[in-house]
Amino acid sequence: MSLMNNIKKVQLNDLGFNFIDEKYIPKNCDEYYLRYSQSAEKLYRYLTSEEILILKNKGNTADNWTNIRVTENFSPNRVINNKFYGLIRIGDIDDIYLDFHDLHQPAGIYDSTIVSCDIGSNVAISNVNYLSHYIISETVILININEMITTSYAKFGNGIIKEGEEENVRIKLELSNENGNRAVLPFNGMLPADAYMWSKYRDDIQFQNKLNEITQFSFDNRRGFYGKIGEYSVVKNCRIIKDVNVGSHAYIKGCNKLKNLTINSNGNSSTQLGEGIELVNGIVGYGCRIFYGVKAIRFILSDHSTLKYGARLINSFLGSNSTISCCEVLNTLIFPGHEQHHNNSFLCASTLMGQSNIASGATIGSNHNSRANDGEIVAERGFWPGLCTSLKHNSHFSSFNLLAKGAYPSEINNPLPFSLLSNNETDGELTIIPAYWFMYNLYALARNSWKYNIRDQRKFKKLNLEFDYLAPDTINEMHDAMNLIEKLTEDDKDCIDSSLDPLSYLEKHPEKDLLVNNIENTKRPTRIHKCGQAFFLYKKFVLYYINRTILQYCEKNSKSVQTLFNKYTSKKIPQWVNMGGQLITQSEMTGLIESVKNGELDSWESIHTRYTTFTQNYEENKIIHSVAMYHHMFGKKSLSSYKESFHETCRFIYNGTFSSREKDYKNVFRQCTYDTKEEMEQVVGKLEDNSFIDVIRKETEDLIILSEKYM
Numbered sequence: 001m002s003l004m005n006n007i008k009k010v011q012l013n014d015l016g017f018n019f020i021d022e023k024y025i026p027k028n029c030d031e032y033y034l035r036y037s038q039s040a041e042k043l044y045r046y047l048t049s050e051e052i053l054i055l056k057n058k059g060n061t062a063d064n065w066t067n068i069r070v071t072e073n074f075s076p077n078r079v080i081n082n083k084f085y086g087l088i089r090i091g092d093i094d095d096i097y098l099d100f101h102d103l104h105q106p107a108g109i110y111d112s113t114i115v116s117c118d119i120g121s122n123v124a125i126s127n128v129n130y131l132s133h134y135i136i137s138e139t140v141i142l143i144n145i146n147e148m149i150t151t152s153y154a155k156f157g158n159g160i161i162k163e164g165e166e167e168n169v170r171i172k173l174e175l176s177n178e179n180g181n182r183a184v185l186p187f188n189g190m191l192p193a194d195a196y197m198w199s200k201y202r203d204d205i206q207f208q209n210k211l212n213e214i215t216q217f218s219f220d221n222r223r224g225f226y227g228k229i230g231e232y233s234v235v236k237n238c239r240i241i242k243d244v245n246v247g248s249h250a251y252i253k254g255c256n257k258l259k260n261l262t263i264n265s266n267g268n269s270s271t272q273l274g275e276g277i278e279l280v281n282g283i284v285g286y287g288c289r290i291f292y293g294v295k296a297i298r299f300i301l302s303d304h305s306t307l308k309y310g311a312r313l314i315n316s317f318l319g320s321n322s323t324i325s326c327c328e329v330l331n332t333l334i335f336p337g338h339e340q341h342h343n344n345s346f347l348c349a350s351t352l353m354g355q356s357n358i359a360s361g362a363t364i365g366s367n368h369n370s371r372a373n374d375g376e377i378v379a380e381r382g383f384w385p386g387l388c389t390s391l392k393h394n395s396h397f398s399s400f401n402l403l404a405k406g407a408y409p410s411e412i413n414n415p416l417p418f419s420l421l422s423n424n425e426t427d428g429e430l431t432i433i434p435a436y437w438f439m440y441n442l443y444a445l446a447r448n449s450w451k452y453n454i455r456d457q458r459k460f461k462k463l464n465l466e467f468d469y470l471a472p473d474t475i476n477e478m479h480d481a482m483n484l485i486e487k488l489t490e491d492d493k494d495c496i497d498s499s500l501d502p503l504s505y506l507e508k509h510p511e512k513d514l515l516v517n518n519i520e521n522t523k524r525p526t527r528i529h530k531c532g533q534a535f536f537l538y539k540k541f542v543l544y545y546i547n548r549t550i551l552q553y554c555e556k557n558s559k560s561v562q563t564l565f566n567k568y569t570s571k572k573i574p575q576w577v578n579m580g581g582q583l584i585t586q587s588e589m590t591g592l593i594e595s596v597k598n599g600e601l602d603s604w605e606s607i608h609t610r611y612t613t614f615t616q617n618y619e620e621n622k623i624i625h626s627v628a629m630y631h632h633m634f635g636k637k638s639l640s641s642y643k644e645s646f647h648e649t650c651r652f653i654y655n656g657t658f659s660s661r662e663k664d665y666k667n668v669f670r671q672c673t674y675d676t677k678e679e680m681e682q683v684v685g686k687l688e689d690n691s692f693i694d695v696i697r698k699e700t701e702d703l704i705i706l707s708e709k710y711m
Contacts, residue, residue, distance in 0.1 A: 013063060016086015016116040019133060020152050020224040024163050032087065034224040039118045039135050044069035044089050051076045060084065071121065078108025086116030091123070091138070098124045098141050100234050105141050115149075120231070137231040137248070144237045150227035154243035156262045157283045159185030160219045171260070171281045173298055174315045175199045175333040176351045178373040185215045186300050188262045188283050189604065191463055192319045192335050192580030193611060195300070196351070199333060201593065210596050218604055230265065247271065247286075255279075264288075268459050269303065277307075285320065287457060302336065304457040319354065319581060320465075321455055327358075332365075335381075336465055336581045337452045349393065350377040354581045355452060355467065361388035380417075380477070381578065382448065382469065398481075399474045400437055400445065411521040415484060416528070417477040418445075418469075430519065430526040434481060434534035437469075438541060442656035445469055447692050462608055464615035465581040470545040472576045472583055472625050478538040479573075479629065485535045488514045488528070506532035542633065543642060544649040549626040550639065551706040553619065561639050561710050568627040576625075584614045585621055643711040647704055654700040658693055 020031045047055070051074070052065045059081035062068055068084055073092035090109070097106040105124035112125050115132035119125070125142045132149040136142070153162045159171045172183040175195060182199040198211050229235065230248030238255045246252065247265035254275035262283050265271035269287030273279070276293040284290070285303035296313040302320040307313060309325040316329050319336035326343040335354035340347065342360030349365045358364060362385045365377045375393020382400035385391070390407045397403075398417040406423035412430070414421060420436035437445040452467040466473075489495050489502035492514060498505055506512060510532035519526040528534075550561060575586040584592075592610055595601040601610060630639070664670050665680075665687050674680040687693075 015063065016067075016132075019116060021164075024152075024223045031224065034222060035118070035135070035226050038226055038228065039089070040120070040137075042071055042089075042091065044071060047076075055079055062088075073121075075108070078106065079110075080108070081111045082109050083113045085114070088114055088116065089118045091119060091121030094122055096122060098122070098139065100141060103141070103143075103234075103236070105143060118226075133226050135226045135228045137229060137233070139232050140229050141234040141236065142229070143235075145235060145241065146239045148235075148238075148241040150225075150243055152223045154225060154227060155219075155260060156188070156227070156243060156245040157260055157281060158187045158215075158219050158262070160187075160216050160221060162221050162223050164223075171298060173300065173317060174331050175317055176331065176349060177376045178331045178349050181374075185212060186281075186283055186298075187215050187218060187604065188264070189608075190283065190300055190317075191608065191611070192302065192317060192333070193463055193582060194580070194604065194607070195317045195333055196335075196578075196580050197589070197592070199351075204593065204597075206597050207593050214596075214603060214607075232267070233265070264303075269457075286459065303460070320458055321452065335578070336456075336463075337467065349373075349375060350379065352379050352383055353578045354381045354465075355448060356381075356383040359385060359387045359389065362386070363390040365391060365393055381473065398477050400469060402436065408520075409522065412519060413521075414519055415477070416481045416534075417474055424527070427527075428524050430522075430524070431529060432519070432526060433529045434485070434531070435537040438537045438656070439530075439533065441660050442653060443658075443660040443693075446653070446657050446696060450692060450695065463580055463582040463611060464618060466583045470541060470548075472574070472622060473578055475542055475545050475625070475629060476573070476576060478542050479633070482535055482538050482542075485514070485528075485531050488516060489531065503535075506535050508532075510536070539633070540645075540649050540652070542629065544646065544653070546626045546630045547639065547642065547646045547707065547711075548703060549622050551703065551710055553623050554710045555706055564623060565627060565639070568624050569631065571624045571628045573628040573632055574621060574625050579611075579614075582611065582614065583618070588614055588617070588621075640711045643707055646707055646711070650700045650703050654696050657696045661690065661693065662687060 018031065025031060047065055047068055047070060054076040058079060060079060062084040067087050069089045071091050074090055075093040078093040093107050097104050105126060107122045107124050110126040112128040113130050117131055117133065118135045120136050120138040120140065122138060123136050123140045128142050128145045128148060130147045130149065134148060134150055153165065155162065161167065161170050171186065173186050174180040174183045176182045176199050182202060184195055184198040201207055227243060227245055229246045230250065232248055233246055233250040235252040237253055240257045242259045244258050244261045244263065246263045249267045249270040250263055250265035251270065251272045255273055255277050257278040257280065259280045261279055263271055264284060264286045266286060271284055271286060271288045274291035277290050278295050279290065280297045282296055282299040282301065284301050285305065287304040288301050289306040289308065291308045293310040294307045296307060298315045299313045300317045301307065302318060304320055305318050305322040307324050311324045311326060312328040313324060314330050316332045316334065318324065318334050319338060321336050322334060322338035324340045327340055327345040330348045332347050332349065333351045335352060337355040338352060340358040345358050345360055345362045347358055347364045356379065364385060365375065377391060377393060377395045379397040379401065380399040383397055385403040386405040388405050389403050392408065392411050395412045398415050400418045401414060402420045404420065404422040408423050414432065416432055416434040418435050418437040420433045422431045424431045449467050449469045456465065486502045489506055495502055495505040500508065510530065512531045514528045514531050515525040516528060517525060550564060553559065554561060576583050577586055577589045596607065601607050671680060
């Protein structure tokens with residue numbers, strides 16, 4: 001049986017009316033009661049007989065001229081060749097034109113069909129084939145649009161249902177897993193922290209139900225809200241726009257289809273949508289850029305992020321200050337600071353916790369090599385898989401893992417942070433160099449932290465994003481990695497035969513390799529290289545973090561080191577959660593969940609306010625963490641006894657940063673495309689002029705000065 005188009009025949013006099021089904025209109029209200037509440041208050045009047053005559057002579061028609069209301073300074077001479085249906089309200093029209101990027105449009109309404117709309121003052125509307133149930137703010141340009149309508153049940157991208165709707169029409173984001181069992185309800189203003197805790201704690205059914213309820217009740221479920229176009233926005237040369245709310249100062253051009261969206265934009269963070277894109281069921285954050293053939297369906301794009309060059313984003317959340325182009329991303333939750341620029345990369349069913357970079361040809365998570373579509377990948381901060389890397393579900397990577405190019409045949413669970421992983425097919429091993437970044441590329445590591453702070457364009461910093469590679473989460477990972485290396489060494493035959501304790505053995509054999517069988521799900525071994533060197537680098541950087549945190553806190557708060565140690569000496573080492581790029585303690589996370597369940601936090605606004613409290617607590621929690629970690633790892637010795645060691649690490653970081661960049665200038669293969677040193681310096685700049693290296697040098701000097709003052 002073939003399906004037929006259900007085209008209804010309705011009386012022409014009804015066009016523009018009965019927007020809301022009568023059963024959904026409250027008693028003593030009409031179908032415009034919500035429209036009136038949405039529009040700016042103005043004094044409207046009826047058209048004069050002279051104005052009606054002018055409008056008719058200008059080629060305009062209306063089902064009923066009394067349904068057109070205007071403000072005092074309305075000019076009928078600027079309304080030409082239009083069709084009006086339903087209640088139309090029009091603001092002032094001055095003898096001006098609007099100039100935007102060399103587009104000159106006279107204020108007024110030209111060659112358009114308008115159905116039941118409010119049109120602000122000095123709006124330029126031209127060749128809009130069908131404009132229905134929209135509120136157009138002041139000084140807006142609408143030109144060459146095929147269809148722009150709002151339905152009575154519009155949700156503008158929010159995962160709610162309206163009066164009388166069935167649950168099966170609700171829009172969900174199926175994050176982190178293709179099977180949909182980590183799905184969340186999208187909403188305007190959703191933060192990556194919201195998406196993470198909602199998708200993560202699935203075993204707490206009461207918590208999950210509360211979040212569903214909070215989202216549903218955060219938005220008005222009444223039917224009849226109009227779509228809005230904010231002031232100073234420009235929409236031109238678009239085909240279909242349906243159920244879309246647009247903020248102020250937005251620039252929308254050449255789009256194929258925009259449906260069920262909220263597009264946030266304002267004068268400080270203007271959002272731009274460009275040619276050939278199709279966006280359906282989503283939220284676009286402030287200051288975003290979406291251009292050139294992008295397809296996004298069931299998505300949230302956080303503030304100041306970019307989609308371009310044919311990117312496909314489906315059932316995914318993209319954190320702020322991120323860029324995706326030329327590739328496909330499905331069922332993925334991405335924290336802020338993500339880069340995926342190149343063609344042919346594929347990212348699926350993953351949770352990436354920020355500062356990630358996916359190379360060309362990488363296939364990160366595919367259920368084609370699994371028995372069911374229920375696999376997933378989790379990667380902590382700083383996940384960098386190399387060119388043409390393929391991974392298998394389920395895998396988990398600790399912070400700042402760099403994967404060399406290769407097809408990794410089995411699941412991986414790597415607890416060693418700052419590692420380089422390589423699929424060694426020649427020897428039949430997975431090889432890992434822990435602390436690789438500290439050994440070989442401090443410049444890239446330090447610059448990575450620095451650049452994300454510089455590039456954070458958010459005007460509304462609702463989350464306290466942590467970009468430093470040395471932070472509580474990575475310190476705890478290094479602490480656990482040291483324990484793992486020590487345990488593996490203790491069980492190693494060479495260590496046993498040497499009669500040395502594990503730490504003494506590692507110190508004497510810094511290049512020691514260890515073989516393990518529980519990092520990769522395979523019968524082949526995993527070889528961990530340079531375990532002694534890695535162990536003591538981890539220890540060096542943990543101590544550096546402790547010293548730096550305490551010294552900076554003492555300087556900022558005029559405290560002595562001894563005061564801090566006296567106050568926090570009995571504290572346990574806090575565990576940490578990366579909540580969408582903001583680090584909070586596990587106890588704070590537990591308290592948040594309980595506060596939601598018991599009703600203390602009963603709205604997303606109150607939950608976001610709690611995030612602000614976490615931000616205020618972060619500095620002190622880092623001190624508690626640092627002091628507890630110090631006592632646990634370094635015993636009762638005074639901090640001052642490690643002053644020279646701290647100075648050594650400061651110089652190590654600066655020298656390592658400098659030397660890892662210096663290699664690029666001394667590498668003969670890097671030089672081979674240049675005829676002279678001067679040509680090379682013109683292209684890549686002089687090493688001595690590198691401003692970032694100067695930043696590290698200054699930080700090093702400042703920390704040494706603080707250590708002399710407080711240690």
